[in-house]
Amino acid sequence: MKQKYPKKPPLSGLTALAVATILGSCTGAYAQSSGPDTNVAQRGHYLAIAADCAACHTAPGSTQPFAGGYGIASPLGSIYSTNITPSKEHGIGNYTEKEFAHALREGIRRDGAHLYPAMPYTSYTKLTDDDVHALYVYFMSAVKPVESTPQKTALPFPYNIRASMGIWNALFLDDTRFKPDPSKSAEINRGQYLSYALAHCDTCHTPRNAMMAEKGGSPLAGASLSSWYAPNITSDPVSGIGGWSSEDLFRYLKTGDVPGKAQAGGPMAEAIEHSFQSLDDADIRAMVAYIKQVPAISDNKDTAPRESYGKASGREAVYRALPANRLSRGEYLFSGECAACHRPTGQGSPDGYYPQLFHNTAVGAPIADNLITTILMGVRREVNGHTTYMPGFGPGSYVDTLSDQDIADISNYVEQNFGNPNVKVSPDDVKLIRSGGPKPLIAQLGAFTVPAMIVAVVLLTLAIFFFIRLSRKTKA
Structure with missing residues (x-):
């Protein structure tokens, strides 16, 4: 007898649309859509799949995509995803494109409240203006409004103080757009954009510091992800996946199963089910090309793959x-x-x-x-x-x-x-x-966390102040 397991449905009509390029040019301004643009909405649909929006914003067993209610496990407690359908009362129907971009890239809602980085705005901040626009058009014109409010996130004190995320963002959010590396091929650049700005691989696979911010010096070197562990996926042949062939990695991303190597479970299985399996093969191969050349990071404790x-x-x-x-x-x-x-x-x-x-x-x-x-x-x-x-x-x-x-x-x-x-x-x-x-x-300190962050910001501000004063005295 098999246990019945609630299924999170994929997007209705999910198709792997061929996209000429994921990398859009930055326009420098937020264009307001005067009406549904089918081509832009289709591109936004594909980008939403690449960004795996449905996996977190659709509750298990629900037939209402993007209506929220999925409990995302975190060391601080469960964080419930919100309704991101164009419902004006329960969703994001009243958002302007600029407000949508702020939420996506900076983690700030329309009402000014901060989102928790369980919503990976720390990765989405790299999205180009063109892609933000396409996502906005898709969600506003092609997603069905759902008139319901999901369960609210209720973290214990002091994590329920959303304003504290402003301090966290000031310390750790790198609010910059993706810039192609001219020394790399177009395929590798596209793979990096897909892997970071959209698929947010770094959110799970990059180690985090004591304040749960990603360690910039150890990209994709492996990290605890609640009960699961997202392994090292750098090119190191022992600690990472340097011994995997490109076909191994392609098969894993498309199916979650590479006999004699690995099978996907947990959040990775969700990413494959709701995102990677529906992406264009060329985009998966671009991600493979990028990941295969990520600088190797080794752990001396590893003696064999x-x-x-x-x-x-x-x-x-x-x-x-x-x-x-x-x-x-x-x-x-x-x-x-x-x-x-x-x-x-x-x-x-x-x-x-x-x-x-x-x-x-x-x-x-x-x-x-x-x-x-x-x-x-x-x-x-x-x-x-x-x-x-x-x-x-x-x-x-x-x-x-x-x-x-x-x-x-x-x-x-x-x-x-x-x-x-x-x-x-x-x-x-x-x-x-x-x-x-x-x-x-940060989870162990509990009530001491917010004061510690405030002290850190004050000390950083004082250090900058004294550095500026010292520079002026030296010039004088």
């Missing part, structure tokens, strides 16, 4: 010969909960629907976050009308019968027999993932 670990197990005969009480606890649980699909050998199903556990990045990674999260939450993605599904064994699933110790035992058995034998999982590790994953300093 994630996908290189493990081999098939010969324990199937042991299962048949030994009574259950002679198996280790992890092996006993694996045989009852996992082996029916992944086989006692870890080879998965012959058709590849259930993936092999060895030579699998989730099992060969230096940390077990994604393995634990997969067991807890399961996997679901729909590509080309075919659904890939694994039930979760955590909260909310009908098979929520495994304790933290149980999942730790299964994880350790899988790691030792199919994955990275250096990884050890404790019940506390599972408990941490259940609670939402590692929390950055």
